[in-house]
Amino acid sequence: MQKLLSIALKDLKVAFRDRAGLILMLLAPMALIIGMGVISGRFSSSGSGAGISDIPIVIVNQDEGQLGQALVDVFYSPDLVDLIAPITTTVVETARQQVSDNTATAAVIIPAGFTASIIPETALTATSFQTPTVISIELQTNPTRATSAEVVRSIILEFLARVETNQVGGQVTFEQLLTQKLVRPADIPALARDFGTRMDAGANASASTTITIEHMTNNDAPPAPFDVLALLAPGMALLFLMYTVTRGGAQLLAERDAGTLGRMLISPASSAQILGGKVAGIFLTALAQVVILIVVSTLLFNLHWGDWRGLILLLPAVAAAATGWGFLIASFVKTPQQAGSIGAAVMLLFGILGGSFGTNVPITGFLDTLSKITPNAWGIQGFTALGNGGNVTQIMPNLLALCIIAMVTFGMASLLFRRGNLIKK
Amino acid sequence: MRKIIAIAWKDALINFASPSSLLFFFVLPVVFTFIIGGGFGGATASQDTRAKLLVVDQAGTASSQQLIDLLGQSTALSIEPMPWAEANATFDADDAPALLIIPAGFNSTAMISGTAQLQLKQQPNNLDAVLIERTLNTTASQITSAIAAAQTAVAEAERIRPFTSPAERQAYFDAALKHTTQLLAQAPSRLNVTKPSQIAPDFNPAAQASAGQLITWVFIPLLGISAMFAYERRNGTLRRVLTTPASRAQLLLGTIFGQFVTALVQMGLLIGFGAVVMRLNWGQSPLALIVLLSSFALAGVSLGTMLGTFVRSEGQANGLSILLGQVMALLGGCWYPLELFPAPVRTVVQVLPTTWAMQGLSNVLQLGAELPAVLPNIAVLLGFAAVFFVIGVARFRFE
Secondary structure (H helix, E strand, O other), X not given: OHHHHHHXXXXXXXHHHOHHHHHHHHHHHHHHHHHHHHHOOOOOOOOOOOOOOXXXXXXXXXXXXXXXXXXXXXXXXXXXXXXXXXXXXXXXXXXXXXHHOOOXXXXXXXXXXXXXXXXXXXXXXXOOOOOOXXXXXEEEEOHHXXXXXXXXXXXXXXXXXHHXXXXXXXXXXXXXXXXXXXXXXXXXXXXXXXHHHHHHOOHHHHHOOOOEXXXXXXXXXXXXXXXXXXXXXXXXXXXXXXXXXXXXXXXXXXXXXXXXHHHHOOOOOOHXXXXXXXXXXXXXXXXXXXXXXXXXXXXXXXXXXXXXXXHHHHHHHHHHHHHHHHHHHHHHOOOXXXXXXXXXXXXXHHXXXXXXXXXXXXXXHXXXXXXXXXXXXXXXXHHHHHHOOOOOHHHHHHHHHHHHHHHHHHHHHHHHOOHHHHOOO | OHHHHHHHHHHHHHHOOOOOHHHHHHHHHHHHHHHHOOOOOOOXXXXXXXXXXXXXXXXXXXXXXXXXXXXXXXXXXXXXXXOHHHHHHHHHOOOOOEEEEEOOOOOHHXXXXXXXXXXXXXXXXXXXXXXHHHHHHHHHHHHXXXXXXXXHHHHHHHHHOOOOOHHHXXXXXXXHHHHHHHHHHOOOOOEEEXXXXXXXXXXXXXXXXXXXXXXXXXXXXXXXXXHHHHHHHHHOHHHHHHOOOOOHHHHHHHHXXXXXXXXXXXXXXXXXXXXXXXXXXXOOOHXXXXXXXXHHHHHHHHHHHHHHOOOOOHHHHHHXXXXXXXXXXXXXXXXXXXXXXXXXXXXXXXXXXXXXXXXHHHHHHHHOOOHHHHHHHHHHHHHHHHHHHHHHHHHOOOO
């Protein structure tokens, strides 16, 4: 055991003295975690985690009535000052061109007669409520900015819903009065003007209703604010963990080719001790890498990784499963170069299948099933559960799956990597 | 010229000496593009990718049913009504991002008195749960608006003649609410969403994936030219070349030309895959596309040349190429659209060649932009190429 540990600790030291290796082991994951924090607005003053802001839109208001101006006012309102960056023009073609040139997310074109199509002058004198011709607002959207275009669309829809509700509310009010014979048709115009004046003055404020939404999590605790880094950091840690273990496998083969493994066989250490020491070295390096990433991200970004008892169990399980894969790759390739290439390919494939590249990658059906062979999928799920307040019991399936991956991969690799493989033929 | 081609050919032979090179040249880029673009079943497939909302209706009232119906009209949500025990078990098993409980007593009277309450259980740090919460807020607001309109009708009637009994008042309110709900349901669409031109497609996640992955996977090997310089310096081949009739300029140009042509071939293959397999319209503006891609390749290879003069070993060069390539692709909008970035970040990332390349490619692929429209992108990329190349040549050493 002492010999095995000596070999493992020596390899651990060697791994952390290699500056080039440290770039990908520690620098790259930290750089990508910071990059994702930057693009998602995690480090912005609001810290909301929602990056969308200053959506450039061009407004053309050709409507002569109050509703067109009301919509323009919505886009210029203090509530939307951070979200929307509107400009106004009178030329429709200019607005369209800005969308075509990809300098604007959307062009909002309010056509002439829009207000009149909803609040016709004739309605004040009519005894029945005719539906006027519908005149629609045009929203020209930029397909390269689909998300922010959807935000603009939802703002207009919300405005239209309010307008529609007010219009319908007025219509229902007077239709009910007529139906119940509370007023005569001839009284409607005067009543409508009075009603309109009072509504403008906020007389319906007393009629406001509310639905309270009580928010809870699965622990019945109040939900914490959304944190994009907490979502992405475990993925990055797992992605580059796979780099470390496949690099460890490649170095094992490099030592075999250089003859150092063969030379070690003449020492009092057995081949099992040598191989075990080498694999334990990869395991310790992987474990140290993830621990360092967790500690640094906690100190720098105040990331919450959750229950330390769960972490103590999950960290070695993840490192063991990843090391198993690294050892397995090393056992069936012939050269260190092959191990490096195939290892890097496996690292990237496991990364995308296991969720290291974020939640917007559609992993469903067959791919979801395939992802179960990756330490990334089980590890990320476990870290996320702990970060969200989970405990050891909740990550038991993950621990079990990672242990099974480790056992199966170590077992297969041991069969393939026989004693003879310690010496280059 | 023959010497330059000979050096470029030699580099190509070194690059493709191992079959595993093809993994990174074509296989992995294609797999990534296909997966991220939804080729295996994502947003573009028939599979239901809507956010799943479990609903437990303990009220069983007209209002609760109206809420469920309105939520069901959302294109982003999949509503699954079920008993409390089943819903709770499903939520606890993390099989749904959110669980909505409509408690007993949820009706219009409670809404009017302000005591109506809903309980929303959300999985923490879950984007779908955030989406569900926003949709629920909007839907609740819709319901209360209709009730407010009916209340207004009651108030107006009461101004003219007081009701004789609470029952009469309630009947008037119910009739008004029913009428309001009917009219709102029949309301015409007053928003017409259009796109810039007939050739511009609707948003397609595959288009973002194809352009973004192309830049990512081509950019990293272009930076990898730094490893080639480090390799040749270590093996002394650069010095040996000095004994041949090839000049220093020919050596540099040959190496750069080889990488440049390799990048063009790789981009051609990836575009072909996008066009044939993913049915993306890459051929709208061929001239703009060719000039843009060539400018991007020149900027990438020049940056690699410059990087090669700063690194000491192949290992360092490989690590830095992957690190810089991934980070610059991420910040350049290749993984996530730039529109999602905060405004100051969108400004700062204009210093990266990947940003200009990605914007140019998106304009060509998704907006059908012609050459004049992407000339600013091309000019900036060529500017990057010139600056990186001058620095690289000035710092270049044979040993």
